[in-house]
Amino acid sequence: MTAGPFGLNRGAGERDSSRFRLRSWQRGSASRRQPASCPASQKRTEDLVAAAAYLKSRSDCTGKIGAVGFCFGGGIVNTLAVRMPDLRAAVPFYGPQPGAAHTAKIKAPLLIHYAALDERINAGWPAFEAALKANGVKYQMYMYPATNHGFHNDTTPRYDEAAAKLAWSRTIVFFKENLGT
16 A cells, blocks of 8 residues: 655645545645644654555554655655654655654664765765764665756656666665565
8 A cells, every 4th residue: 555645835736534644646846845843844744754654544554554655745654654653764865864863763774775966965965864873873875976956756857767767766676675565
């Protein structure tokens, strides 16, 4: 079972469930994105954390939850790793890293994919790696040469087919090893 919420902007059409507030998501322009510190952004993050917990609570779920995300979603995957001690596998693609105090809470193994030309995200890697090592977190990081942030997105000029296919094949193997599927 998989769930793939698109969480950059909230859409209309909310409906209530007795156990979970399910949102319909719609794509929005970058100019409508809100900073992570604003209440709407914090609520969106809480919705995505709740979605993962809801998925795990379903009777048709094995209880083994893994997460993969790209860019903003990579940051959400890192947040899930911090907030969900029972997360079994986390795969952030070029996502912002948590601080050292939060990294100490990570229990899930991580498969981290970075783009070599992504200076903004890569700047946080040394501190993140030090925190991962200091806390005994199992991780593997791949830096894809000559790639840009978003190299896995085949709708942009930054797409790098070879790197995307390699990263995805590694992701599938990682999930099979850690989720048993």
